[in-house]
Amino acid sequence: MRSNPTEAERKLWMLLRGKRLGGFKFKRQQPITPYIIDFVCFEYRLIVEVDGSQHADNAYDTKRDDWLKSQGFKILRLWNNDIMNDEEGVLAAIMVALEVDKAASSRLID
Template identity: 50%
Template sequence: MDRFKARARALRSSQTSAEARLWYVLRGRRLLDWKFRRQQPIDRYVVDFVTFAGRLIVEVDGATHSSDGERQHDAKRSDVLTSLGFHILRVTNTDIYEDLPGVGEAILRELATDRFSPLPEGEVDGEAGG
């Protein structure tokens, strides 16, 4: 797992400008007190943003996600992460640049659904509820 932590650390230090803009909205519980983490290892993947309490992963898709190979990889990755109880919300760089408040609202809409039960307190990294 150390290799995934090292990769996550490297990704945090080289985030895209779109990820940096979204992180500004999500960090420090700025989005209605939801705690998000960025570039977080889960299973064998590193996800862009996650709130464990809300069981929501937010993935930022840039131009590289438009190839067939990347779409297949993303689908397999999504299957694994969904099987672990997460919901995945995909947003594009364009969404972030053109309508960042709308992206925040979409995230809040996803968190308002009752589709997913939060993990019991302390089960993941000691993080408690939203």
């Protein structure tokens, strides 16, 4: 687990922590063996990964995402630049991903 988050990770955590985004609970730097996840909302099985340019066309990320999806998670990848410069757009993208999952869950209950 990293003890020094990037500036974008720090900013996103300030927006997500303490159920600040729509009452959804997120955890950061969460181990989901064999990986460490940037942010996760376990209730809706949503993983949010913060990516810099080193992640463009990365085969490791593809393999990792495939494994996490096989475990029932949905992955949303956000670019550092977007987090730093488009806070509203980033939060809207997360909410859309959560609401889609929330709507699907409520249909299963009904």
